Amino acid sequence: MIMMKKALFGVAIVLFIIIGSGCLSTPQEPELMPIEATPPAAAAPIIEYLSVSDETCGECHIKAFTSISQEGRGHDKGCTLCHIRHGLKPKCTDCHELVHGTQLQDCRECHDKHAPMSITISLDLESSCSLCHPGQIEEFFDNPGRHADLRCNYCHQTHGQIEVCTNCHAPHARGMAYSECLNCHPAHMPQEIDYPESIAGENCAVCHEVVSDVLEQGNTKHTALGCSECHPVHEQIPECMDCHIPHASDMTNSECLGCHPAHDPAVINIPSSITRNDCAICHEAIDSELRSSNTKHDDLNCIYCHPKHGYLPTCESCHGLPHQKLIHDLYPECKKCHIVLHDVKNIVFTK
DSSP: OHHHHHHHHHHHHHHHHHHHHTTTSOOOOOOOOOOOOOOOOOOOOOOOGGGOOHHHHHTTOHHHHHHHHHHOTTOOSOHHHHOSSTTOOOOGGGTOOOTTOTTOOOGGGTOBTTBTTOOBOOHHHHTTHHHHOHHHHHHHHHSOSTGGGSOHHHHOSBTTOOOOGGGTSOOSSTTOOHHHHHHHOOTTSTTSOOOOTTOOHHHHHTTOHHHHHHHHHHOSGGGGSOHHHHOSSTTOOOOGGGTSOOSSTTOOHHHHHHHSOTTSTTSOOOOTTOOHHHHHHHOHHHHHHHHHHOSGGGGSOHHHHOSSTTOOOOTHHHHOOOSOHHHHHHOOSGGGTOOSTTOTTOOOOOO
């Protein structure tokens, strides 16, 4: 019994010590050191592009702003029209159809996005010229010449550039304007000369100086006409009968020109090859007299006595003084007796 009491007393002492030391008390959370709070990261600023001016965009995008300001050509409607958000790069087809067809789908091969019509023609790009300019390429192939042997970018370094002819070619006349070159020479087939109906004679005279001088000096009805009235197509020679009634129904154009130069028709030139029948077309009565005269004159060609039109020879130039002096003294003019000049045997004494 005494031993049990001692044991209980020992347990009580141990419990007292434990409770006193606080081992059985509720554990406390450790005290944390205060830490300064970090504010949340600032969100990226949201730019209201629709209200931003082009000049503001240009402060950062200098090259693009300069290009579109100077050569925008339809794209200069405001930066935010295409870039509704910063960094957004729209596709051309968002606004444009494939205007050149499906063969040219990458617009950027030719067009700069901020200067769409400022196109530099490169050798790579030249192969695509025919897709948009088939007419000019066909003219080259149909009319071979020195121009057809050149590449497109020889004359057109940039798209839309029109080279002045006189940069390569000497003009026909000093002070000749580019428009005057094109009056006759289409750029892509310059040997096919074509001119408007209203072309001035002065332009034709640049190449046809001799003809122009003859026309001016002749002062005939032809002088008052414009060159294109008779020559609507270059080198076309009209038929005289297109405007004039021929001297004979079967007369040919070459027979007209045998006597009448086209640009000075009033000056009649008789070619050495002209036949008596040609003269008879206009001088029918005289030819009839000569044929019925049965004289040596009938055996001669007209130009034997009339080497120039309108020339009347004297009888003495061929015959001298064929009669006695007394007869010539009484009749000093041959036509006093030989009154029908083309029928000299038909003699009538008029004294």
